Amino acid sequence: MTERLELVVIGAGPAGMEAAIAAAEANMAVTVIDGYARPGGQYFKQVSPPLKSDNLTARQKQAEFLFGRMEELGVRVFSDTLVWNAYPAIEKGEWMLSLYGPGAPDSLQTKSLIIASGTYDRPVPFPGWTLPGVMTAGAVQIMLKTQQIIPGHRFLLSGTGPLQLAVGAQLIQAGAEVVAVLEANSVGLAQFRHAPAMWGQWAKLREGWDYWSTLRRAGVPLHYGRAVIEARGQQEVEEVVTARLDTDMTPIPGTEQTVAVDTLVIGYGFLPSTELTRLLGCDHDYVPEQLYYVPRRNDEMQTSLPGVYAAGDGAGVGGVELSRIEGRIAGLAAARELGHLDAATARNLLAREQPALARERRFARMLTEMFAIGPGFTALAKDDTYICRCEEVTKQEIVEAIELGSDSLIWVKRMTRAGMGLCQGRVCGQWIARLLAEQLNKDPVDMLLDTVRPPIRPIPMCSSEVSNND
């Protein structure tokens, strides 16, 4: 017998936790489903219990507050649990979720759904990017932060955006050697146009300044308009090739330099996890500067489907503060829709969030413009570079499949297996879409959204829900 609920929140990061708390404060029974061992998401990732927390006390305190609040309010959390399917229930306006995880039921039915699926580091294919020693900035940070393990000896960071400075500074503090930090975007006078969006963001600017100072003091050079274009090595990274980039991020020939490092950290921003909103059939919009899709939402974070909300980085990358505000708004809206908040109270509570929402959105918008990914970046992959890491499909194989008539992600997948591996296209999908757009002379807008099919995460075939469906 499937349990019928009023609200399920998917994801226990900043947005999901705030959504759950806001709804629970309105006396709603809330169930949260999260894919990791403990709530927190990436930003509030909890240090493994036997390890003591380090210098992240301020952040840790905020996290503890949120965990405590969820507990006080009796929010039920299924950790280590994957949502592998979502579809309309027989009862109109309700949704079915299929779950896989210890202690979680096989399925749940719910009247409303807040999707706070979060984000992951944008993968960028270039020659050598599959070599051990090439890691995303997020991966390095998590290892340092939650386990105090340095994943190499001699580091070079290449990417764009503020996370790079943070990871570089954290590596220095941990005692690692950082050879250089490369920022793919150039800074010039034009960046002063962003000053209004920075006004009032003193805490964030201060944090950025601290990272920058740490790098300066350690003598780590910060190069603008330069990026790694190749990683080389037999079994692991031994050296990387860097080059200057022109304004659309195409490497400039003749500017190459070779640097001996054993670890290359790449941080080209983030991609929102949109599998669930795509699977459910929500409308999506394209964000050209960031080459990604986001679910279309109204002011209350509701998607094009009534009762389905999307909040936080999974609906467009905007950072922790914006995620928390969006989560609270979604939680309040869901509570009002099911009669747990009267219209006037809800209006007041929602109005309180608006100034911070506007401020954080301005800041997020500024970051997406300042640290955009130029179209030239598609050209980094050579003919024999793997685009699909899982199934080991090269750029050339994908281009050939397109020349033979594949005109969509699904046809490229059928012909080459690209996107058919365990990551299910999360890593390669956006790049194949760009190759398609380039080769067919189309707008990437028409290429990226592919059919998402369950299971949206790999699960063992012995999972009972799967066997029941046989």
Add this chain to the structure above:
Amino acid sequence: MRVAQSNSNLPVIERGQPISLQVNGQLVSAYEGETIAGVLFAEGRRILRHTMKDSRPRSIFCGIGVCYDCLVTVNGAPNVRACVTPVTEGMVIETQTRERK
């Protein structure tokens, strides 16, 4: 490698209870609370598997369980994500080679 107190500017580092486990038949010591990836990296062992098609080395890439590149065999079960799986006392870990399990 694990961050050394003497070598870092971090406040006091406290690790979990020491435990032992097996990696490709070798006895390895670790601390409770670490992930499989953490333990293997601390040992300097960054190659976690070789791919099935082209037998190329792979390791941690995304670090948060999205890319499925860091797969290892744990207590006989293949394709476990090293980056998100905590180690336990007596765990038997094998790196994966190209032969299909």
